[in-house]
Amino acid sequence: MPNTRFPVLFISHGGGPWPYIAEMRQQFALTATQLQKLPASLPAKPKAILVISGHWEAPQFSVSTSANPSMEYDYSGFPEHTYHVQYPAAGSPDLAKQVLDLLAIAGIACIEDAQRGFDHGVFVPLMLMYPDADIPVVMLSMKSSYDPFEHIQVGEALAPLRDEGVLIIGSGLTYHNMRGFGRSESYQPSVQFEQYLNQAISDPDPKKRNQALINWQQAPFARLVHPREDHLIPLMVVAGAAAESIGQRIFTDTVFEVAMASYRFG
Numbered sequence: 284m285p286n287t288r289f290p291v292l293f294i295s296h297g298g299g300p301w302p303y304i305a306e307m308r309q310q311f312a313l314t315a316t317q318l319q320k321l322p323a324s325l326p327a328k329p330k331a332i333l334v335i336s337g338h339w340e341a342p343q344f345s346v347s348t349s350a351n352p353s354m355e356y357d358y359s360g361f362p363e364h365t366y367h368v369q370y371p372a373a374g375s376p377d378l379a380k381q382v383l384d385l386l387a388i389a390g391i392a393c394i395e396d397a398q399r400g401f402d403h404g405v406f407v408p409l410m411l412m413y414p415d416a417d418i419p420v421v422m423l424s425m426k427s428s429y430d431p432f433e434h435i436q437v438g439e440a441l442a443p444l445r446d447e448g449v450l451i452i453g454s455g456l457t458y459h460n461m462r463g464f465g466r467s468e469s470y471q472p473s474v475q476f477e478q479y480l481n482q483a484i485s486d487p488d489p490k491k492r493n494q495a496l497i498n499w500q501q502a503p504f505a506r507l508v509h510p511r512e513d514h515l516i517p518l519m520v521v522a523g524a525a526a527e528s529i530g531q532r533i534f535t536d537t538v539f540e541v542a543m544a545s546y547r548f549g
């Protein structure tokens with residue numbers, strides 16, 4: 284793909300296996316439509332996809348190396364059929380090795396994980412974007428320390444993949460407080476926190492953007508919106524990989540009484 288630089292994406296992936304449940308899919312109708320439209324906005328069909336999901340953290344950065352990843356049904360209380368859904372995309376040991384090599388060059392330790400499968404932060408957005416599951420997918424974990432700067436550095440190290448046909452996706456949520464979902468009083472905190480994120484990611488100066496993300500706890504209602512930052516940290520990796528590309532909000536859905544935004548850089 285000569286002279287083709289892919290954008291990087293942060294997607295608010297919603298709750299559980301929602302596309303496979305009719306009532307929930309109606310609630311997330313806007314998200315479903317927007318994700319289905321996203322591939323047409325890309326410069327080409329990706330050669331491979333690298334996903335950083337808010338559902339995979341490890342003591343140190345880890346990359347999935349299986350050529351045929353399994354499924355991770357990392358949710359509970361949903362209909363039985365949602366524990367049998369399949370997203371049969373291949374893995375890519377070659378891309379996994381590139382990830383390992385790029386991180387090593389940057390002095391960032393990363394280990395291989397041959398067992399990791401697709402969690403719902405991976406297969407939910409991808410089954411809507413690429414339902415044929417015909418693009419190889421590799422997953423990169425967060426580091427459980429949740430250091431924003433360290434995750435931005437990881438993204439910076441991986442930025443060259445954008446010029447090699449790889450689509451980098453951070454999959455999380457701009458609001459993730461399980462006790463707040465479905466409560467009307469959660470709406471304004473979700474909006475005000477997201478406004479801080481949107482202002483940060485749209486800053487044309489990448490240094491200022493990244494510093495604002497590092498300082499995310501200064502945002503309104505930060506710890507109310509993210510008691511744990513597992514669903515926010517993928518945005519840090521994406522911002523690092525964005526380099527000079529300016530971010531923009533591509534859509535916001537309001538489900539369970541909270542706003543959930545998704546962003547694109549480049």
